[in-house]
Amino acid sequence: MIKAILFDVDNTLIDFMKMKRKSCEAAVEAMISAGLKMKKEDAMKEIYIIYDKKGMEYKAVFEKIIKKSNGKIDYRIMASGVLAYRSVKEEQVIPYEGVMLTLKVLKKKYKLVVVSDAPAMKAWTRLIMAKLDGYFDLVLTKSDVKKQKTSTVPFNSTLKYLKIKPEEALMVGDRIERDIQTPKKLGIKTCFARYGVEDSKKPAIGRSGADFEINEFKELIDVLKKI
Amino acid sequence: MIKAILFDVDNTLIDFMKMKRKSCEAAVEAMISAGLKMKKEDAMKEIYIIYDKKGMEYKAVFEKIIKKSNGKIDYRIMASGVLAYRSVKEEQVIPYEGVMLTLKVLKKKYKLVVVSDAPAMKAWTRLIMAKLDGYFDLVLTKSDVKKQKTSTVPFNSTLKYLKIKPEEALMVGDRIERDIQTPKKLGIKTCFARYGVEDSKKPAIGRSGADFEINEFKELIDVLKKI
Structure with missing residues (x-):
């Protein structure tokens, strides 16, 4: 679960x-x-x-x-x-369509976490400008763990902080190497944000290597029903 | 003159x-x-x-x-x-009262120059934000001459660029060491911007060492009539 x-x-x-x-x-x-x-x-x-x-x-x-x-x-x-x-x-600096409403729904049932390779001040200023800073139980940045998502350290730190097992977490992101491949190594479930990748660089449907793929942020709610 | x-x-x-x-x-x-x-x-x-x-x-x-x-x-x-x-x-980032109007008047008769110890980008962004960027024949910054106003280099560069003698220039500023003492060494006329200094740090009237002192920017027009 x-x-x-x-x-x-x-x-x-x-x-x-x-x-x-x-x-x-x-x-x-x-x-x-x-x-x-x-x-x-x-x-x-x-x-x-x-x-x-x-x-x-x-x-x-x-x-x-x-x-x-x-x-x-x-x-x-x-x-x-x-x-x-x-x-x-x-x-x-604005969220994709549906992000706020979807986060509001998800927040009732799940812990929400940001795992970012940006320095803390950059991540936080962007979250605040987008008015998303109030939705997260944890915002983990490069400044906190000194490692980027090419390493498993940010993900392990998150699991430890939340006291959960890898299979109890779902990572959502647009960068295959950092947001999909690294968390997969640990057994974290993954969801590829197809909408975040430029058309010329999008992999074929189903080829991201992630457990799930979404074309719009709000599809996340259906993804979670399937797990 | x-x-x-x-x-x-x-x-x-x-x-x-x-x-x-x-x-x-x-x-x-x-x-x-x-x-x-x-x-x-x-x-x-x-x-x-x-x-x-x-x-x-x-x-x-x-x-x-x-x-x-x-x-x-x-x-x-x-x-x-x-x-x-x-x-x-x-x-x-706004000019003192009277700055724009006074610069407009002075521009008809004099070359106007900025000599700043700030890096070029900082000086220019401030001038643009204050809508003063269109008034100057030359904006000389630390980035241009690699020396601050504790040295005579920025002032000598200005005189050379404008092809004028020291006594044909008037420097206006609020920092006694940089804006008054250094240009005076070269024979440049000086005017102390008293209004730019906090009350607790203001020298007694007439004690700045400058040739002239002003309490408001627009007084500059009267100063120039006296020279």
Whole structure:
């Protein structure tokens, strides 16, 4: 019997990709107003090429764009971009459809836990901005356990804290290696958040390796009826 | 004849102390709501004791407060404080009364320059937030010259860039050592922004060592008539 549900944050509870795209669009528009010599769609393409290479949290992305288009760094343009990015980001850290209502239902019956590879402050600021900070019995981050989900440590710590067995926990996440493969090693049940993965990177249906797959967050309620 | 006016940013163009106080108040209120076991006025007192010791840009101030009151770090409380701080700060980076109008008048006759010890991104984000970024012919920061205003380098760079003599420049600022004493060494005229200094730290009238002193930003126009 499942006693606890463990969740990843980005692209599982929160629509991180949408937040990122909207924030970057606002940044590009502000930078063009401040003198960036580039068309909006070209700048967006460049940004995503850089993110693909360097990861989605890569900080110097605007600096690279400005140097490429204007030949040198221009701090006024960069600061305009960063301010616009931050301001839109604050509004755009929002849960996927159905997340709040589903968590409310699940909270009545299960312990709810966040297991995140983000540093504690980043995980918590995102949960608070998305108004999800009140739903969890435990928020376990990289800052707490010093290990990421490529290791079994965060999952073992969670089981220990909740005093439950692996088969009494269900992990929900969008990253196969970290959210599915690692907890599976311990015997934790797993559910793949298909909706959190870009179309071009989605595995074929049923090929995630998880015990369950969902296309919308609210399907979790049906998954739990099956276990 | 004066050809250029050089400005410090924090506590000269922008009311940094007010921004700081309002942002900290919002942070303390948010942290109390999230579980900080401390009264608002006690927390504010503690924060300013820490700032006095560690400097106004000290990052770990909320962490210290939380540890002191609750016995250990609580990331939910801290993230609540940081989010409230940031959100109020964005609204509260505002120029002193009369700054915009005065700069508009001065811009017709003089080159206007920012000489700041802040890193470029910090200086520019503050200028943009305060809507002052369009007034300056040059914004010179620590990132540009790698030296702070305790050195004559930022001032010499400014004179060189503008191709003017020291006596053709007037520096306006609130920090006696950096904004008055250093430029004076080169023969630059100086004006002390008395309004930018806390009452408890203000020198007696006429004792700043500057050629001029102003109690309000707009008095700068009269100062320039005297030179």
